[in-house]
Amino acid sequence: MRNERLIHIQFSPERSLQEQIKEHVLENIKQGVYGDKALPSCRKMASMLRVSRNTVVLVYEKLVDEGFLYSHQRSGYFANHAEQSDDLLQSAKTSTLDPTNAAGAQAQFWAQRLDNQLNQHRNIQKPANWNHYPYPFIYGQPDHSLFPLTQWRECGRLAQRSTVIHDWISDSIDADDPQLIKQLQANVLPKRGISAQTDEILITIGTQNSLYLLANLLVSAETTIGIEEPGYPDVRNIFAHHQARISPLPLDVQGIALSKQLAQCDYVYTTPSHQVPTNITMSLPRREALLKAAEQHDFVIIEDDYESEVNVVSLPSPSLKSLDTQGRVIYVGSLSKSLSPGLRLGYMVADKHLIAAARKLRRLMYRHPPTNNQRTSALFISLGYYDSYLRKLRASYIEKWTEMRQAIDRFMPQTVTHQTVGGSSFWLKLPSSISAQTFAEEAEKIGVLVEPGDVHFYHQSPDSQHYVRLAYSAISREKIAPGIEKLAMLLNTLSA
Template identity: 30%
Template structure:
């Protein structure tokens, strides 16, 4: 019984001993291996799994230490009877043991309140974006930039007995004192901001900080000034409070001092690198904004999240650090490249404001976990944050330069705006080109782009793509902008690329991974295996994974595939055309049915 539940994966990141241990635990907790069951001998199990006997012995011993197995003299290992006493319900004790496959949707639909979310705030990029050849997206990073070794070192330190006694006993609404100290003495002074610990609040990311500020300062009848186009997610958070959003225009120096600001109680500004337009507010315009805010008593919310990575000279000082910064509430979130998991944010405001925000945060029960706060405190104190920021900035600057040169060479007539900070640039398209249509066409070529439909523009990120791949991607983008979008429908007779015959398919397809987006907007990933099987993975817009298996074979020069469930389980035959990273499927009539991307190795 136990042997059939253990399937090892030699290519997995986990060791064989850990895999054996976890599989046995899963079987015990699910009821597949019942209490009192005698486990196979270590020699027998090792032989069946094809591993060293000592690997099984050590796994069994760990399970004994953890209380899942017990040993009986001259008899072997048995599943402990105490598992059932800990509340584990086996399938036989839960009635039929089978969950209802189709819930009563009408019942739940009648009892749920409607939820309204703007489609602009929904994620448009595929779930497997990292595997595309040219991921020109912002706010995502190449995983190789992540300082994993440094985080592991700090993780070990915070589990020392003395450390645990400190962070584990924090009150329900306290912030870690060591973290606040590091923020006040190391993080903020580098930005010219000097405050007391009582003026700092730690939040679970920028979104939570904006939500708290929206609840405190905004609401029905209040006026909020934001530069348009604005970050869709942030705007949605503020609009949920009932506030009226006044659009603010901007020029190359930043927000213009017009009616959008003068008619508003509160301003939301991004001086270093506005998202999405990449405009950097000049020093003189920053001073003008502070003077105007002081004259009319407006509150400024400053988002300084793009401060860290500066590629040309030194970043301009934040509004909070300048004369008149007393009316500024300062927001900063650690970059995802440094902190991809926790995404902690720091809020700096006068003490009366912080006290009210802390009380509101307590009401929501949304304090950042104490262990995360202490971990970040250790990371900053050890100098890892400074070292990682310096190293990542150097690598991102290479990409920043490469993108600028590629855009100037391949698209010299278009307006490109590139800030000296941040991870993206702004590209305005000609009137004859639709940004939304360009995005679809580009994805078929392996390019992932972010579009701002209302302004017919692109936001081109460079933090997730290597410098040596940037020019090739921009070259493809330029060819699409310069005329490919107006061509007639593609057919097998007119398509570019190399048409594959049976010998080509046999040589090139097995072992490849195909990426794409289906008609429902779901991103998919297909593994074409050498034994004639297919492994398919798809993710929909609510991040739910679906899987299926199938088979493929050849019929003359046509590639035939059949899934178990997808496409109604019917077989379909295609002519295959390979064009660099793109693969195209044409039906028997020569019409284009689908396109995909061959993932890089």
């Protein structure tokens, strides 16, 4: 099979055609463009480059002589991978251009056009190969053994039946799958005490996407948004990217404190079910007081109902949206956190006028989330598999949370910051003599992954450098206690 890649060369009159074609082919070989496929035939290459066939024949034959290509009778020319090396490829180039200078010029070209603010954002960093570590106390990754793959495949097959496929195979313009909306209304939102009409719900590609849509719609340089301190780094970055004034709001044991700063906010973002990253659950009296403050000071609450389904020692508290009688709460939820992070499906519940505007903005970005995923998810919920999976997930989390709580109390009791009722992680504070960054680096050397917590703080201070987050969703239960014991030994070593 031949490579069908379109080839174009901006020829320079100062150099020969053969020289420039040869250089281009060598660069493609180095980048692995051709792989195991034959290069374009001499005739096709000549046609694409608008040069004579003999010019291409001479280039190919020269590359065969130099060992970069080999010819196979009736099949064409192939890259000779066995003979390649970077030094050999570089020496074969006859270009008079300095590639280093060219690359530098290109980088400068784009640097002048790109928004460098994105490079200033502080983000959570995780090793791409986290699953290769024996003790990955890493947040946001699932236990693959729990995922109901058989049931998901069944729903995928059902979604591809001839009687169903016409529902999602066409472009839906800006509409969502009505079956998924129906399932959210019937089986997901009621668990949080929420009742919503169809025009009050928008499907997104996850919580971050919902927040980005809201920032784009609601925020300007004159907008003040209150965020929890410490809090979710991505929401801080999203709203800061849209030029909002960020107001860090202090926390206490009941959640967001009712401070004077609330009166200065246009919007307040909160994670009341399990606060990110402390896992504090906002009390019912505090929820009611926050709603009263929103009415009194005329601000809107953005409720990110993060991990509402993962309460291990108590029943879930009612959502702020379910308590809202004034239309001041925008509710953001996700199937990605509970079902699969890779699924990228979320939803927003709000006043129909806001949802209509968000739908128009979403259309400009990606029209709608993939409808096949929406329909598969709708079937997964309607057939009871979602509730069954949540029960299985909750049972696993209860076991792991208990195991981790006991291990921390046994080996590292001095690091406990407060008691929590659930969530998939623990928020710990190290002794003042040990920085979280150093602790994480040294832990990685002994096969244990933890996350430094300083990235969650808007204001960097000496105190913020001593927090770490340990999650248990991705680690097996039997490895929790040994992993915590290793961390305790490391803590003693660094404290000595």
